[in-house]
Amino acid sequence: MQSDISEAATSDKESAKRPVIVIGGPTASGKSALAMRVAQAFSGVIINADSMQIYGDLPILTAQPDAADLAAVPHRLYGFLRLDDACSAARWAELALTEIRAAQAQGKLPILVGGTGLYLRSLMQGLSPIPEIPPVYREAAMKLLKELGVAGLHGRLAAEDLVMGQRLHPNDTQRVVRAWEVLQGTGRSLGEWHQLPPEPPEGLRFQCWVVLPPRDLLYAACDRRFETMIARGALPEVAVALAAYGGNVLRAPGGKSLGFRELADVINGRRDGEAAIAAAQQATRNYAKRQTTWFRHQMEFGNFMSPDNIEMKFSESSLQRIFQNIRDFMLTPD
Structure with a gap:
């Protein structure tokens, strides 16, 4: 028995040294292409960390891996949700x-x-260590x-949770639903859970x-990438999504995909194609700027680099x- 315990402790120590590679950066920066090369070189599995590429109805507009990429390297967490299914950071994690x-x-x-x-x-x-909420509470929400x-x-x-009621905007669908399901599923306010100290995952170390x-x-x-999306069929892709979900999709989590609203305007006759493309490109550049600022200030411990x-x-x-x-990172223990 003692030997079994010792072996288990050794196994736990070894698992603590297991490496995970993180490749982040703004949209269109080339990070997905780099991830492909790293995965091919190290027998890797690519795991999506983009909040829009999780939606299955817009593979072109959200620049998800194509068939060749999917065949070459295992990819996970791409295109597995409906556009109206919210995915919080906690759920994704x-x-x-x-x-x-x-x-x-x-x-x-x-x-x-x-x-993201x-x-x-x-x-x-x-x-914060919020317990897993049974699906029945999300369904009810x-x-x-x-x-x-x-x-x-x-x-x-x-009426039931004054703290979150004051904290959340009445139109913030995703967070309101999350706060409600947590309240109903745990009997405690999401605000109370957020006050608890975070718990990093055990057994992992990250190189960023x-x-x-x-x-x-x-x-x-x-700009180039959005033009490529249009050439590949992003407009009819949006048309299919609008037909499937109706006008409410514009307020759904997946409806926040870059370019979706602009292309929906074209389909609904509110904007011409050239103006929509220009607006979507501007929105994409603005988003890339915000992402760049975030990564510079929030991931200062990362290895920063630029494509050649x-x-x-x-x-x-x-x-x-x-x-x-x-x-070197994989071979060097903590």
């Missing part, structure tokens, strides 16, 4: 942690890649949302890479330096 454990069990290197900084931070630093609308649900929340191209090159890449050319790709010499750094 739980799903990502499950995928990390699964990759490790298969002897593969987990590689998180995405531009809150997702990445929630996993690496941990969140969504049913109540349909019956009362978000303002009505907010009013019901405020942040891809930050020069601003002018990044903005040009944003305007196509947002890294040269072979740069890749080899990155690979060597990753090898």
Whole structure:
């Protein structure tokens, strides 16, 4: 028995040294292409950390991996939700942690890649230890949302949870639903849970890479990518989503995808195509600027780098330096 305990303790120590690679950065920066090369070099599994690429109805508009990428390298947490299904940072972190454990069990290197900084931070630093909420409470919350609308649900929340009622905007559907389901599922305010100290995941250590191209090159890449999306069929993709979900999709979590509202305006006859593309490109550049600021200030511990050319790709010499750094990280214990 003592031997079994000792072996278990040794196993726990070894699991604490298991590496996870994180590749973050603004949209169109080339981080997904880098993740592909790292995954191919280290037998990795790419795990999505982008809050819009989780939605399955807009693979083109959200720049999800294409069929060739999916065939070349395992990808997880892409396109698995409906546009009207909210995914909080806590929910994503739980799903990502499950995928990390699964990759490790298969002897593969987990590689998180995405531009949603809150997702990445929630996993690496941990969140308040809110217990898992049974699905029945989310289902009940969504049913109540349909019956009362978000303002009505907010009013019901405020009557039972003064703290969250005052903290949340009456039109913030995702957070109002989350606060309600936590209140009903635990009997405690989400505000109370948030006051508890975060609990980082056990058994993991992270090496972070942040891809930050020069601003002018990044903005040009944003513009090019949206034009490519249009050429690949983003407009009919949005049309199908509007037909499937109705006008309410514009207020749904997945309806916040960059360019969705602008292309919906084209379909609904409120804007011409050229003006919609220009507006969507501007919105994308604005978002990329906010992401750049976040990563610079919130992930100062990361390895910052810039692609070697305007196509947002890294040269072979740069890749080899990155690979060597990753090898050293994987072989060096905490």
